[in-house]
Amino acid sequence: MTTLLIDPDVALAVDERVDTTTLRLVDDGLRVPLADSRTCAYANFDYAASAPALERVVDAVRSALPSYASVHRGAGAPSRVTTDRYERARDTIARFFGAAEPGYHVCFTRNTTDALNLLSRCVPGDVVVLEIEHHANFLPWARRRVVPVAATRSDTLAALEQELSARPAALLAVTGASNVTGEVLPIGELARLAHRHGARILIDAAQLAPHRRIDLCASGIDYLVASGHKLYAPFGTGVLIGRADWLDAAPPYLAGGGASAAVTRSGVDWHTGPARHEGGTPNVLGAIAFAAACEVLAATDRGALVRDEQTLTDRLRRGLESIDGLRTLRIWHDDGDVVGIVSFVVAGCDPAAVAELLSNEFGVGVRAGKFCAHPLLAALGCSDGAVRASIGLGTTIDDIDRLIAGVRCAVTDPRCARRTRSQ
Incomplete structure (x- = not known):
């Protein structure tokens, strides 16, 4: 039997001794089965849906498990250690997203969708969105006003300005990067546009955060949501970061213990601050994992990561566009920043069927469908869906070339032919 002696200062130092510069993923070396019973190294092109964990993240969770206990109200040493880890995770995430100034809350949620649903209960007015949004940033808004995209980014901003000037809105809610095409929106310009017309701005950073540095305060962002499972910390936690006043004025997201400051038989006083919306026992390990991923990414050369990703994305796009009958999807005709996501259709x-062949014959994992962005797919003329390939930290040039080779085979394989209604 092992005896564990917990000293809070020693226990908390475990995280700090781990090398935060490594970008090694736990799926490194993963082999997958093929249709002919062979196996091959997995080529993961589904990072936009969910990314594998960084080894550093798993180490952080493993180091927290021996002293894991309830947070905030426990008097024992494990509870004090766990509470400190939990709140330090909140501080780490605030710093990572440039929101460490007073007046901002970091609320832990289950994921981005959960975070957006939380905020939807706090907004005191209409919400303006673009038709390109993921359903998570489309469906929760009861008072939603949808702006169609124009041919260019600048024309789309003009359409948003026209909508906001025509009728007041409380919030402009837009994605930071499209989960279908990877195209990045001009966050700073959008923030200035929203504020010019008396609205606040929310950025859905689920796709942008894994690829680009985001400074909430410097960019003028009022609210930001993100998911750990897309940021190499798939332990069931997301965040809502933003201005305190709306969050403190809204009813608690989950009524229960932790959210309540005082309860009588006839009433309740609710906490302000993040606790107001974190009723029940929180996902402490998920918060620790999310913060660990932020520490790893903050300690790396993000500029070098962006350059490497751009090289891979350009190679993938050029290879796919050289295939007859294949069309890569773009929202806008003008050039702009793009993260490592390429979606395509083949006449x-x-x-x-293309995605299934890539998996069974080439060991390549992609996503097929409408990517929870039905209005955008319809606007792009892809009501039957598309194939999406998304790049992450583990992507190599060999993976890119294998995917391109697989798609070349798929376009001529009768098993991938689109079925007609009569069939």
């Missing part, structure tokens, strides 16, 4: 091919 006469069924997207699901």
